[in-house]
Amino acid sequence: MSIREGVAWLASTEWSIALHESQYAYAVIESIHVWALCLFVGFVVLLDLRLVGAIFRDVPISHMARRLLPWTKAGFAVMVVSGILLFYAIPLRTYLNIFFRMKAVLLILAGLNAFVFHQGIYATLSDRDVDVSPPRPARIAGMCSLVLWAAIVFSGRMIAYNWFDCGKPQPALISTLAGCTAADIDPYR
Amino acid sequence: MLLPLFQALENSAIGAAIRDSLWLFPVVEAFHLIGLAVIGGAILVVDFRLLGLGLRGHPVSRLARDLQPWVIGSLIVMVLTGVPLFLSEAIKCYYSFAFWTKMTALLLAILFTFTVRRSVSFAPDGRFSAASSRAVGVTSIALWSTVGWGGRWIGFS
Numbered sequence: 001m002s003i004r005e006g007v008a009w010l011a012s013t014e015w016s017i018a019l020h021e022s023q024y025a026y027a028v029i030e031s032i033h034v035w036a037l038c039l040f041v042g043f044v045v046l047l048d049l050r051l052v053g054a055i056f057r058d059v060p061i062s063h064m065a066r067r068l069l070p071w072t073k074a075g076f077a078v079m080v081v082s083g084i085l086l087f088y089a090i091p092l093r094t095y096l097n098i099f100f101r102m103k104a105v106l107l108i109l110a111g112l113n114a115f116v117f118h119q120g121i122y123a124t125l126s127d128r129d130v131d132v133s134p135p136r137p138a139r140i141a142g143m144c145s146l147v148l149w150a151a152i153v154f155s156g157r158m159i160a161y162n163w164f165d166c167g168k169p170q171p172a173l174i175s176t177l178a179g180c181t182a183a184d185i186d187p188y189r
Numbered sequence: 190m191l192l193p194l195f196q197a198l199e200n201s202a203i204g205a206a207i208r209d210s211l212w213l214f215p216v217v218e219a220f221h222l223i224g225l226a227v228i229g230g231a232i233l234v235v236d237f238r239l240l241g242l243g244l245r246g247h248p249v250s251r252l253a254r255d256l257q258p259w260v261i262g263s264l265i266v267m268v269l270t271g272v273p274l275f276l277s278e279a280i281k282c283y284y285s286f287a288f289w290t291k292m293t294a295l296l297l298a299i300l301f302t303f304t305v306r307r308s309v310s311f312a313p314d315g316r317f318s319a320a321s322s323r324a325v326g327v328t329s330i331a332l333w334s335t336v337g338w339g340g341r342w343i344g345f346s
Contacts, residue, residue: 030341031338038230041226041230044230046230056255058251063244063247068244071242153226154219157222
């Protein structure tokens with residue numbers, strides 16, 4: 001079974017259709033997604049602003065990590081669960097959406113950035129993380145994170161719009177990247 | 190009484206320009222959402238601290254003062270992006286319960302944030318009781334959450 005067949009099967013399940021057709025469930029889940037965005041992205045932004053030396057310069061980065069990361073992780077969990085449900089409500093159209101694919105790639109990059117920071121850069125901070133501008137790698141990781149998360153929020157919001165849905169007039173490259181087949185592009189061919 | 194005003198606002202040049210463009214509304218909306226993340230984090234981290242959660246061990250006043258420019262800055266971004274979004278669909282907003290809920294909550298949230306919450310969060314630790322700090326934190330979270338939910342629901346109406 002290809003990914004596409006799997007997604008098409010997902011779209012045919014009873015709960016997916018119920019979610020898609022519900023009057024309020026989808027809107028409530030999306031509101032939860034947006035609320036958790038404030039917590040999760042909001043706290044990520046605070047950690048990043050600390051890393052670039054813009055705020056809380058007298059709060060050790062290790063304190064920020066220890067005391068804010070549990071909340072950030074909780075916010076991320078809510079983002080993931082509500083995000084999966086939003087995907088589950090509209091599986092195939094989302095799977096074939098260029099902005100969804102862009103968001104997925106950006107999420108992987110943000111994950112890699114966080115991984116590199118926590119596995120490598122973070123360990124070098126312990127002795128010099130108070131009241132000084134953090135070392136260059138930490139500032140770069142913070143900058144990358146800020147840019148990536150802004151782009152993720154941006155592409156996430158764009159998933160709702162259908163300019164580039166399969167079948168809309170558009171460059172062939174976008175159709176290819178979005179995974180549109182010839183039948184998606186012109187069902188009457 | 191307000192309807193003619195909202196009709197005039199809908200017909201404003203900015204409102205018309207956003208309606209006529211395919212991508213302007215979504216792009217402005219996306220920046221509104223990025224601003225939301227910043228203001229959300231800057232408000233929540235202080236409210237959490239007032240509730241005794243998160244950045245414990247650091248004076249509330251230091252956190253709150255440090256974040257004040259970010260709260261004001263992101264609020265300005267929210268207004269600068271929110272007003273054009275409103276202008277593009279002012280008449281829809283006039284008839285939207287979510288819109289009026291959001292605006293009422295926003296007015297209360299701003300008043301509360303720059304009066305009561307400001308005095309409590311800028312005061313040295315111990316000046317206000319833990320109970321009143323918690324009450325301020327809860328009220329702030331409730332007000333700002335209503336603003337966010339109301340805003341999201343304008344789009345569903």
